[in-house]
Amino acid sequence: MNIEQIYKDANALLDGHFLLASGNHSSRYLQSAKVLEYPKKAALLTDALAKMIRQNGLKVDTVCAPALGGVLAGYELARSLDVRSIFVEKKEGGMVLRRGFEIAKGEKIIICEDIITTGGSALKAAKAIEALGGEVVAFASLANRGFCKRVGGNDTTKPECALPESIPLFALDDFTFEMYAPEHCPLCKEGRSKAIKPGSNA
Ligand code: ZN
Numbered sequence: 001m002n003i004e005q006i007y008k009d010a011n012a013l014l015d016g017h018f019l020l021a022s023g024n025h026s027s028r029y030l031q032s033a034k035v036l037e038y039p040k041k042a043a044l045l046t047d048a049l050a051k052m053i054r055q056n057g058l059k060v061d062t063v064c065a066p067a068l069g070g071v072l073a074g075y076e077l078a079r080s081l082d083v084r085s086i087f088v089e090k091k092e093g094g095m096v097l098r099r100g101f102e103i104a105k106g107e108k109i110i111i112c113e114d115i116i117t118t119g120g121s122a123l124k125a126a127k128a129i130e131a132l133g134g135e136v137v138a139f140a141s142l143a144n145r146g147f148c149k150r151v152g153g154n155d156t157t158k159p160e161c162a163l164p165e166s167i168p169l170f171a172l173d174d175f176t177f178e179m180y181a182p183e184h185c186p187l188c189k190e191g192r193s194k195a196i197k198p199g200s201n202a
Contacts, residue, residue: 003173012122019195025185032115050080074112105133116141146176
């Protein structure tokens with residue numbers, strides 16, 4: 001399964017000149033929601049992710065996603081693993097479980113995202129679950145931006161990674177892009193384009 005090609009085919013992996021939320025520029029950008037536009041394609045991706053998780057012998061009761069970005073990936077992963085799906089939502093800088101969702105003490109939970117960048121939202125979700133007595137057994141993501149080390153991946157953990165190294169991260173592929181401070185951006189130096197905010201024109 002060529003994950004990068006699947007993202008390209010879905011226009012989820014863009015080539016161009018982008019202004020990232022961090023203020024840096026990049027020639028590539030992952031519009032990760034695009035790869036989930038077609039449920040059958042999403043199911044193929046989460047089936048592959050579920051296979052990786054099962055091969056590790058991990059027992060899972062429930063998938064929990066941080067809303068909004070993780071919800072579709074989390075729901076599909078729960079379907080692939082044949083377990084329950086819940087989500088947590090942002091509140092006052094953290095994440096909370098609402099809408100009548102409950103978890104049992106010791107329930108084994110995977111935190112699932114569509115994309116893990118530094119893992120900040122996933123970590124907040126994990127803290128919310130642990131505060132309610134759940135056990136976070138893994139993090140999972142379709143795409144990994146390469147700041148955190150995934151099981152079987154070649155990248156090392158970068159200082160920006162917020163996820164604890166004691167809990168495994170499963171992801172289908174690493175998408176590690178070069179990023180440049182604007183004053184050092186080679187695309188700006190070429191002078192043929194201006195950095196655009198991805199998503200603002202599409
Ligand atoms: Zn630039």
